[in-house]
Amino acid sequence: MASTPSEPRVGTVHLVGAGPGDPDLLTLRAARLLMSAGLIVHDGLVSPEILAMTRGGARLVSVAKARSNHTMKQEDINALLVREALAGQDVVRLKGGDPFIFGRGGEEAEACRAAGVPVQVVPGITSALGASAAAQIPLTHRTSASIVSFVAGQCKGLSDQNWAGLAGKDRTLVIFMGLATAAQIAEKLMADGLAPETPVAVIENATRSAMRVLRGPLAGLPDLVQGHRVRSPALIVIGDVAAEQDTTVRAIALEAAQ
Ligand code: SAH
Numbered sequence: 001m002a003s004t005p006s007e008p009r010v011g012t013v014h015l016v017g018a019g020p021g022d023p024d025l026l027t028l029r030a031a032r033l034l035m036s037a038g039l040i041v042h043d044g045l046v047s048p049e050i051l052a053m054t055r056g057g058a059r060l061v062s063v064a065k066a067r068s069n070h071t072m073k074q075e076d077i078n079a080l081l082v083r084e085a086l087a088g089q090d091v092v093r094l095k096g097g098d099p100f101i102f103g104r105g106g107e108e109a110e111a112c113r114a115a116g117v118p119v120q121v122v123p124g125i126t127s128a129l130g131a132s133a134a135a136q137i138p139l140t141h142r143t144s145a146s147i148v149s150f151v152a153g154q155c156k157g158l159s160d161q162n163w164a165g166l167a168g169k170d171r172t173l174v175i176f177m178g179l180a181t182a183a184q185i186a187e188k189l190m191a192d193g194l195a196p197e198t199p200v201a202v203i204e205n206a207t208r209s210a211m212r213v214l215r216g217p218l219a220g221l222p223d224l225v226q227g228h229r230v231r232s233p234a235l236i237v238i239g240d241v242a243a244e245q246d247t248t249v250r251a252i253a254l255e256a257a258q
Contacts, residue, residue, distance in 0.1 A: 011087070012118045012119070012120055014037075014121075015121045017030060017099050017125070018042075018045075018094050020126070020127040020208075021045075021096075021205070021206065023047070025125045027122060035053055037090065037092040039089050040059070041063055041080065041081065042060065042061070042062055042063070043095050043096050045233060063077045078108055081093060081112060085117040086117065098123050098126040099121060099122075101126040126150075127233065127235055132203075135203050136245060137242055139172050145170055149174065150176065152175075153175040153185055164192050168194055169240075171239055178234075178236045179225055182225040194218060197218070198217065198218040198240075199241075200218050200242055201215045201242035202214045202230055202234055202237075205234070221236070
């Protein structure tokens with residue numbers, strides 16, 4: 001659109017999901033935006049292979065957030081997006097997984113809208129779905145899970161959260177950011193009546209080359225995390241579907257059912 005001095009062009013902020021890491025799991029829209037964008041503001045969770053898809057000359061700004069290593073505060077990220085857009089720059093704000101699943105995309109969209117900056121949201125494959133596919137854990141299952149919940153397990157607010165009913169028979173609980181609090185999480189769920197032998201899977205670096213899937217009972221979750229030195233990013237899946245599947249038996253059962 002042509003701009004006039006009285007109506008300066010305002011750029012659009014695209015909140016884009018980069019998926020869990022494997023570039024093949026980007027949406028076509030995300031890939032197209034990424035390859036044409038002039039400015040990409042990205043998290044630490046976005047994989048290097050995906051950043052390598054950006055065009056030569058594009059400006060890449062990392063606003064990586066780690067639990068102990070905040071490079072930029074959320075308000076400063078919001079301000080950066082607004083400032084660039086008001087200066088006429090289209091911005092790709094690239095986030096790991098899906099921008100609206102524990103990605104603070106909601107806050108960024110609000111900040112943009114409040115400043116009169118148009119926002120578009122491009123969904124991504126959340127790590128919960130990428131990890132469950134890669135580890136072959138069906139989050140729902142006709143016989144063992146008809147409810148699935150995504151929860152944030154970081155320290156802040158954990159003790160105030162009410163997880164009663166989110167885990168147990170016929171339910172799957174997927175915990176994001178739960179490594180540091182794995183021991184409290186296991187304790188809390190068992191205190192709420194969950195059986196200590198409830199199956200648990202920890203999926204580290206889902207869909208990336210360094211992916212690991214560790215399994216055990218709920219009571220052993222802290223040891224699983226510490227003993228194997230699990231590092232972020234990792235998800236914890238709790239419920240019957242997290243048990244090791246005997247793929248041969250299941251394949252035969254499926255064949256028989258057809
Ligand atoms: N918006 C993201 C989640 C951001 S919160 C999404 O939709 O996936 C950050 C948490 O996501 C991490 O602490 C971890 O629990 C999880 N996570 C993100 N990428 C992951 C990956 N490749 N493997 C395992 N967990 C991942």
